[in-house]
Amino acid sequence: MTPDSPTSSAPTRDARAIEADRRLIALLRAGDSAAYMALVDELGPSMLRLAGQFTSSRAVAEEVVQETWVAVLRGLDRFEGRSSLKTWIFRILVNRAKTRGVRERRTVPFASLADSETGDDFEAVSAEHFLPSTDGRVPNHWAAPLPHWETVPEVATESRETLAVVREAIDALPEMQRTVILLRDVEGWDGPQVSNALEISETNQRVLLHRARSKARAAIERHYSST
Amino acid sequence: MTSLPEDLPCRDIVEVVTSYLEGNLDAPLRARFDAHLAACPDCVMYVDQMRQTITLVGSAVDPMAVTPELRDDLKRAFEDWAGAA
Numbered sequence: 223m224t225p226d227s228p229t230s231s232a233p234t235r236d237a238r239a240i241e242a243d244r245r246l247i248a249l250l251r252a253g254d255s256a257a258y259m260a261l262v263d264e265l266g267p268s269m270l271r272l273a274g275q276f277t278s279s280r281a282v283a284e285e286v287v288q289e290t291w292v293a294v295l296r297g298l299d300r301f302e303g304r305s306s307l308k309t310w311i312f313r314i315l316v317n318r319a320k321t322r323g324v325r326e327r328r329t330v331p332f333a334s335l336a337d338s339e340t341g342d343d344f345e346a347v348s349a350e351h352f353l354p355s356t357d358g359r360v361p362n363h364w365a366a367p368l369p370h371w372e373t374v375p376e377v378a379t380e381s382r383e384t385l386a387v388v389r390e391a392i393d394a395l396p397e398m399q400r401t402v403i404l405l406r407d408v409e410g411w412d413g414p415q416v417s418n419a420l421e422i423s424e425t426n427q428r429v430l431l432h433r434a435r436s437k438a439r440a441a442i443e444r445h446y447s448s449t
Numbered sequence: 450m451t452s453l454p455e456d457l458p459c460r461d462i463v464e465v466v467t468s469y470l471e472g473n474l475d476a477p478l479r480a481r482f483d484a485h486l487a488a489c490p491d492c493v494m495y496v497d498q499m500r501q502t503i504t505l506v507g508s509a510v511d512p513m514a515v516t517p518e519l520r521d522d523l524k525r526a527f528e529d530w531a532g533a534a
Contacts, residue, residue: 253531255524262523266515274513284519291523295530346463347495362458364491371498380508388502388509407506409513413471432467439502 243307247298262291265308268409269315272419275401276319290315305418312419332398336422339398340429346436374446384442391441395434402427403434457481462492466499 249257269290273283293314301310316332355361371377376384392400401420405411411419417427457478462485468474469482486493515523 255527255531258527259520259524262520263515266520266523267513270513270515284516287519288522288526292526292530295527346466347460349460352458352460360458362460363489364459368491368494368498370494371501377501377505380505384505385509388505392506392510403506404510407503408510428467428471428473431471432464435467435499435502435506436463438506439498442502442505443498 239306240303243303246307247301250295250298265311268405268411269312271404271409272312272315272401273319275397276316286315286319289318293318309415309418312415313421316419316421332420333422333426336398336420336426336430339396339433340426344433344436346432347440369443369447371442371446377442377446384445387441387445388438391438392434395437398422399430399434399437402430403438406431407435457485459485459489459492459495462489463495466496469496470499470503 246257246261250261266287269287270280270283273286273290274280277283277286290311294311297314301307305313351365353361353363353365357363375381392403395403398420402416405416405419406413413424413427413431416422417424420427422430462482465474465478465482469479474482486496
């Protein structure tokens, strides 16, 4: 809906973030194990999540993470600070996973995959829930009141049943939509981090997220209106 | 019911809701979105359900965890690298 912001990271990097990266790199070069492990603990879970999107097994994902850290350390001297240190690390991770070819069927770049998953018509809520656009009074308004979730205690209390419905909906998502919603809503990344690491546009990132979240919401509604 | 803005009907609200929650709508569109919500309890609820969905996704899936074994391996890799440098 809104024009995409021109680039996601470079021009907005403030001096403090650059300084923090520089200090961290100096610590790593000096062999500061605590600084390194703090970074491992911070990025490790997200790295495993991302590596897991390329790989069929947890073991291979772990290997990719290990290879990435070795490559990061060996490449520290080449880090130019054009992106943030974290973005740079995630780029290396994605490239390791790709060059390793751990998942043979992954020959399609993320960007093309993202295009294919953001194409086609999509309806967050299917058309029959709305009055026709020819309605004389309130065209395209809700045809019937939305079912209230407040009256469904399972949703309000995050019951095991509700969480299982949500998990099932996530599992059923196309690959890129699933990757984006997991990085955003489980691992806590922000939009620019996701679009940088996956090398997709911010617009595509947002569309993928929108579709994934809308489908998850619809799955909850479907489940509790049919029981 | 207050009259609903016809240029941004409910059917469109559900498609721009993510941009709204992301803070990505430009000011005029955001104002129209807010005006719609002020007149439409169903869409207020829809936006709220999207927020709830985000929370539920976070609860439904556990973040990945680095096992102690992997952590040890990564630490050793660092020490090897630092020792060789």
